Amino acid sequence: xxxxxxxxxxxxxxxxxxxxxxxxxxxxxxxxxxxxxxxxxxxxxxxxxxxxxxxxxxxxxxxxxxxxxxxxxxxxxxxxxx
Numbered sequence: 514x515x516x517x518x519x520x521x522x523x524x525x526x527x528x529x530x531x532x533x534x535x536x537x538x539x540x541x542x543x544x545x546x547x548x549x550x551x552x553x554x555x556x557x558x559x560x561x562x563x564x565x566x567x568x569x570x571x572x573x574x575x576x577x578x579x580x581x582x583x584x585x586x587x588x589x590x591x592x593x594x595x
Contacts, residue, residue, distance in 0.1 A: 517580055
């Protein structure tokens with residue numbers, strides 16, 4: 514999940530020209546987002562980014578998809594370990 518968070522943070526900084534949050538605030542934001550369900554993640558990012566821009570919409574969709582894949586993989590790994 515750390516790679517997904519790092520990618521999300523770097524893309525978010527690029528899309529916002531880096532000026533909205535401090536690094537530790539971004540880390541906390543993305544830590545929290547990765548614990549949420551897809552609709553909550555999408556809603557939070559849509560509130561922070563202009564959802565009408567295709568690039569922002571693509572980032573939000575891609576980030577949600579990446580988080581879902583990691584969560585799915587972690588769930589499968591837990592089932593195998595049980």
